[in-house]
Amino acid sequence: MSEVLRSDVMMAFAVMTAVTVASRLGGFWLMRYVDVTPRVRRMLDALPGSIIVAAALPVAVNGGPIVMFALAAAMAVSIVRRNDFIAVITGMTVAALARALGLGG
Structure with missing residues (x-):
């Protein structure tokens, strides 16, 4: 079974890729002009966790008990293992195991 590549989907991927690359390169370019003080370093170190929280929060609010349990497990591992x-x-x-076992709704 072969799928036909739709030009509109491929164009969307190309545009999203270009925007992602431009954002990253722009960030590197802008950081040339920023003095990396200890305060700025702490902010940069906190970014990955902040991005994960921003992505997970809407899912947690709407996801139900399985998602809340999975997020609690992830937070515990993050605190313990860093x-x-x-x-x-x-x-x-x-989350995958809980759903595979038929837990939750």
């Missing part, structure tokens, strides 16, 4: 990647994997695994 590793955002392992925390995200933990949250996804807990």
